[in-house]
Amino acid sequence: MELLGKSREELQALCEAIGEPRYRAGQIYEALYAQRKLSLEEMTSLPKALRERLAQETRITLPVVKQRFVSSDGAIRYLMSLPRTEEKATARAASVEAVFMPSEGRQTICISTQAGCAVDCQFCLTAQLGLIRNLTAGEILAQIMLSLNDVTTSGGCNGDPNDRQLAPQTNVVLMGQGEPLLNYDAVMKAMRIALDQRGMRITPRHVTLSTSGIVPGIERLAEEKVRPKLAISLNASCDEQRDVLMPINKKYPLRVLLDACKKFPRGSREYITFEYVLLGGVNDTPEDARRVAKLMSDLGRVKVNLIPWNPGALPYKEPSAESVSEFHRILLEKGVPAFTRYSRGRDVMAACGQLALKDADNSLLPVLR
Numbered sequence: 001m002e003l004l005g006k007s008r009e010e011l012q013a014l015c016e017a018i019g020e021p022r023y024r025a026g027q028i029y030e031a032l033y034a035q036r037k038l039s040l041e042e043m044t045s046l047p048k049a050l051r052e053r054l055a056q057e058t059r060i061t062l063p064v065v066k067q068r069f070v071s072s073d074g075a076i077r078y079l080m081s082l083p084r085t086e087e088k089a090t091a092r093a094a095s096v097e098a099v100f101m102p103s104e105g106r107q108t109i110c111i112s113t114q115a116g117c118a119v120d121c122q123f124c125l126t127a128q129l130g131l132i133r134n135l136t137a138g139e140i141l142a143q144i145m146l147s148l149n150d151v152t153t154s155g156g157c158n159g160d161p162n163d164r165q166l167a168p169q170t171n172v173v174l175m176g177q178g179e180p181l182l183n184y185d186a187v188m189k190a191m192r193i194a195l196d197q198r199g200m201r202i203t204p205r206h207v208t209l210s211t212s213g214i215v216p217g218i219e220r221l222a223e224e225k226v227r228p229k230l231a232i233s234l235n236a237s238c239d240e241q242r243d244v245l246m247p248i249n250k251k252y253p254l255r256v257l258l259d260a261c262k263k264f265p266r267g268s269r270e271y272i273t274f275e276y277v278l279l280g281g282v283n284d285t286p287e288d289a290r291r292v293a294k295l296m297s298d299l300g301r302v303k304v305n306l307i308p309w310n311p312g313a314l315p316y317k318e319p320s321a322e323s324v325s326e327f328h329r330i331l332l333e334k335g336v337p338a339f340t341r342y343s344r345g346r347d348v349m350a351a352c353g354q355l356a357l358k359d360a361d362n363s364l365l366p367v368l369r
């Protein structure tokens with residue numbers, strides 16, 4: 001039986017089944033998720049006899065870090081291979097990527113929720129892989145745990161071998177490969193453990209789930225008691241444009257998507273973030289900016305992140321510096337909080353829309369089967 005990804009309740013059932021008291025489940029849960037002890041030998045809070053018993057009856061399966069690319073800006077991109085699992089839906093081996101981005105006083109980890117993606121956004125390299133498979137809750141959590149453990153053992157955020165401390169604030173963004181809301185159950189199972197203050201202890205307001213606009217998933221997320229913040233990958237100012245850039249828009253057009261956003265509950269200082277990748281000559285005109293401002297006008301607390309396109313393998317152009325600043329200016333003038341974000345890790349293919357299993361030579365890696 002696989003331990004990684006098991007909830008506290010599932011661990012309690014396991015302990016009962018093997019004749020151990022229920023409190024042992026709490027000890028396993030804490031060692032695994034709060035202390036990130038990824039082998040039974042390391043879980044020294046458990047009696048040796050129990051560790052031996054668990055070693056016979058359970059396992060902890062971790063992705064294997066195949067390659068680790070360090071960007072000049074400090075970001076680290078991990079290429080991880082996922083073994084086959086015993087469950088039918090995840091019986092195929094696959095590869096995914098996670099990106100660790102350190103910055104002053106905090107660290108952000110971008111994780112994948114599916115291997116490849118079926119959504120087919122035209123500006124996204126991951127789309128070219130198609131959907132390979134969904135990740136399990138354990139595989140989603142493992143990306144956070146492995147990157148945090150790697151950074152502490154490899155010398156802290158600054159690469160200083162004497163600095164083994166993590167930054168005080170850990171942010172997690174579900175913006176790597178895959179559409180999180182098309183793998184809802186595994187994603188939310190992982191998030192309940194990540195956000196549990198007895199589990200991985202990540203603060204809910206520091207976790208952001210980004211979706212291409214899967215409306216039934218947004219509505220389901222709105223009902224969750226504890227949930228990540230919501231981000232929408234918008235990238236277009238009207239249906240005509242979005243139908244081309246993000247064909248999912250034909251199924252969930254802007255009117256339906258924005259209505260779900262309007263109803264989405266928000267805490268006292270919580271915003272829905274709209275991400276807008278600026279593609280030179282495609283969606284970056286002043287007219288686009290005015291349309292985006294209008295779309296945002298009656299949605300409640302929202303903000304817009306403008307992300308200038310990273311030139312790469314796809315046939316889009318970087319927007320000019322003038323069009324980026326004019327777009328930004330128009331949004332602010334219309335009262336929409338807006339920020340321009342330049343992607344981290346551009347030189348190691350870790351930036352937005354670039355996660356597609358690229359190796360050091362920048363060639364598309366074969367997907368493991």
Ligand code: SF4
Nearest residue numbers: 117119121124127178
């Ligand atoms: Fe999938 Fe996100 Fe890429 Fe769209 S942008 S194809 S949803 S990974």
